[in-house]
Amino acid sequence: GAGVSQSPSNKVTEKGKDVELRCDPISGHTALYWYRQSLGQGLEFLIYFQGNSAPDKSGLPSDRFSAERTGGSVSTLTIQRTQQEDSAVYLCASSLAGSLGEQYFGPGTRLTVT
Amino acid sequence: DQQVKQNSPSLSVQEGRISILNCDYTNSMFDYFLWYKKYPAEGPTFLISISSIKDKNEDGRFTVFLNKSAKHLSLHIVPSQPGDSAVYFCAASAYSNYQLIWGAGTKLIIKP
Numbered sequence: 001g002a003g004v005s006q007s008p009s010n011k012v013t014e015k016g017k018d019v020e021l022r023c024d025p026i027s028g029h030t031a032l033y034w035y036r037q038s039l040g041q042g043l044e045f046l047i048y049f050q051g052n053s054a055p056d057k058s059g060l061p062s063d064r065f066s067a068e069r070t071g072g073s074v075s076t077l078t079i080q081r082t083q084q085e086d087s088a089v090y091l092c093a094s095s096l097a098g099s100l101g102e103q104y105f106g107p108g109t110r111l112t113v114t
Numbered sequence: 115d116q117q118v119k120q121n122s123p124s125l126s127v128q129e130g131r132i133s134i135l136n137c138d139y140t141n142s143m144f145d146y147f148l149w150y151k152k153y154p155a156e157g158p159t160f161l162i163s164i165s166s167i168k169d170k171n172e173d174g175r176f177t178v179f180l181n182k183s184a185k186h187l188s189l190h191i192v193p194s195q196p197g198d199s200a201v202y203f204c205a206a207s208a209y210s211n212y213q214l215i216w217g218a219g220t221k222l223i224i225k226p
Contacts, residue, residue, distance in 0.1 A: 042216035091157055105157025
């Protein structure tokens with residue numbers, strides 16, 4: 001596909017379980033971003049990848065959150081021991097290196113922790 | 115502490131009239147500003163941007179104005195169309211930092 005894709009689109013999980021969220025960026029985009037949007041809030045930056053490296057992980061809310069990117073393409077955001085406050089829409093975006101403005105977003109994964 | 119604020123959660127405008135969406139920021143290091151548009155169940159899409167060396171940028175029906183002294187920017191949509199109904203996010207960054215800081219969004223409703 002031409003755009004950024006994310007899977008799953010919806011995820012309901014029990015508190016304490018681990019979840020993995022996947023992002024497929026646009027081919028050729030070297031920069032990849034993860035954001036979180038809670039109800040009624042703006043987007044909260046989580047992590048940024050340039051290629052396979054994540055120079056800034058400071059946005060990750062806690063050590064239960066981790067992310068990796070392999071082959072300069074697909075990225076996975078993992079949340080361990082999920083808590084109810086983790087419920088949000090997790091958005092992934094990609095861009096050409098240096099194109100800060102034009103980040104192309106996926107549709108997001110809606111995570112609900114019960 | 116919200117560095118980017120969109121104080122109007124929603125705005126209703128008659129079709130054909132001008133829509134004005136406002137955004138205020140507090141960090142004087144911000145020098146690049148963007149507007150994104152978001153439909154339900156979709157990710158945000160880039161609309162228009164402006165750097166701090168300019169005070170206006172225009173693209174078709176969309177114009178962004180920047181008032182650096184007031185730390186205020188606005189997005190004007192003229193004329194407003196039903197397809198413009200969406201949530202609009204303002205975001206800001208410093209060139210030295212790739213991070214975008216986002217406002218909470220304004221829901222624009224265009225009435226026929």
